[in-house]
Amino acid sequence: MTILVTGATGNIGRMVVDQLLARGERHIRALTNNPVKAALPPTVEVAEGYLRRVDTLPAAFKGVSKVYLAPTPETVQEVLRLAREAGVQHIVDLSGEPDSWWGTVNTAVEESGLAWTHLWPGDFMENSLMWAEQIRRTGAVREPNPDAASAPIAMDDIAAVAATALLDDTHRGRAYSLTGPETLTRTQLLASISAALGRDIPFVTATPAETVAALAPAMGENTEWYVNNVLALFDNGGLHANRAVEDITGRPATRFADWARTHAGEFS
Template identity: 65%
Template sequence: MTILVTGATANIGRKVVDHLLGLGVTDIRALTANPRKAALPAEVQVAEGNPRRPDTLAKVFDGVDRMYLAPNSDTTADLLARARAAGVRHVVDLSGEPESWWGTVSTAVEDSGLAWTHLWPADFMENSLTWSDQIRSTGTVREPRPDAASAPIAMDDIAAVAATALLDDTHFGRSYPLAGPEILTRTDLVRALATALGRDIAFAPSTREETIAALTPAMGETATWYVDNALTSFGESTDALPIGSVHDITGRPATTFAQWALDNVAGFR
């Protein structure tokens, strides 16, 4: 049974490869646009191709039974049609609820005729790295809503869920909203980072424009979208956040933000 991992050198896809190896999978095909720079483990079969250019995927799906699909709204339908024609049976996708900006991926997957499992993570712990520039230069984080809350999840935990779902047919037809193990406000996150870094970090409530300006050095043009979309979603219906989801699916504890911060201090220095 060959498992194809798309986006195999991206943040989550690379971790999916590692988790599959850790679970004893020996037939992994990793899709990357640049095999020479992939630096994947020797036991992984590296395939060259670009999901945004389905015409480059002629032989990528040969012998593949199931696949992890990194989000890509532009060419998902074409890619999945090729996968189904080649005999792929099951796709685990990283996407979002139908009404979200990644909902087109979920819809295309369900329309493909393949068995599917949706992974719908919310706030990534790694998003806090967008604060790194202002923490280094000013020691202050600027955002509009200090008490806005979410349950951020580590990308490694998302990858662990993906690997688990790829290996177990009981996950067919399931949509999994994913969250970290605890609900935290924006100031809670800053406090955890300050502890991990061993320094004071202030939180300065800021206007939309001030927040965009503070995030632009780290995020570029994406800062405006992030402020107007991601940040505005925090604090809504936190009682319903699936804080036990990672443990329920994988059987292992989810990463706390405090631990993630300790493991990633280099990104903020």
């Protein structure tokens, strides 16, 4: 049985490889378009390719029974067709609820006829790194609503859930909304970063336009969409914290304060 991990150059895919190895799995093939950047362990088989270049996939799928599927809506139907033809039995996909941004991936996987497990994460803890540039440049964070809230999850916890689902068939046919262990406001997130850095970082209430200007150097062309859509979702309460990570993996989900201490150097 070989497990194919797609998107192995990216953050979550690379972490899925490590989580599988930590659980003793040795039949791992990693799909990556940049093997050097992925820095995969020598025990992991490398398949050079990319989900958006479907001509690279038939060889990658050969002999594979299970797949961790990174979200690529543009090619997902063709990817799944090739997986099915190669004899893949189970897809663990990173997606979202059917009416969400990544919902087309979720729907395509269900329509493929393959066994599936859906992972629906909300806000990533790593998204707070978008603040790093303005913290270094201005010493503050600017956003419209200090009380907007979410329940951010660490990417490594998503990877741990993915690895568990790949190795345990009892998770087939299940869709998991994944959150961190706490619902936190924007000011609470910033307070944890401030504590990790050992200095005060003020939250400056700003207009949406001012927020776009503050985030644009770090986020580029996606900034306006993020401010008008994602931050607006947080204004409505976002996704409330649940225990899915702990229930599935058997270990507590990462707390944001602990994540901030680990990543403090990326904000300074």
